[in-house]
Amino acid sequence: MTKTEEIAQKKAQIDQLRKEVRALRNEGELTVGRAKINRRNVYCYGTGELWLLSYNVHGQPNGQRPVGTKFKSFYAGTRDECIEAIPGIIADLKALYDAAKGGKE
Secondary structure (H helix, E strand, O other), X not given: XXXXXXXXXXXXXXXXXXXXXXXXXXOXXXXXXXXXXXXXXXEEOOOEEEEEEEEEEEOOOOOOOOOOEEEEEEEEEOHHHHHHHHHHHHHHHHXXXXXXXXXXX
């Protein structure tokens, strides 16, 4: 095996390890459509991991940045707390939708 082949093999191993590390970091994260639950990369003493329940929304321009989309958080807590918050958020949004739709007619 030549040095070039050995270097290529080692690079392939490194790429594979990076993929495995990324998969471990993202374990438990879930994206469906424009909504997602993911780990926030901030760890505070005694609080455990912080998870975010977010939705991808259309952003507003602010002079420096062009209009685009970014995730806005609805809720932060443990993963289970984020999951438990979803029905309440949906109910509130449904009530808001019904109130707004009722106000137009």
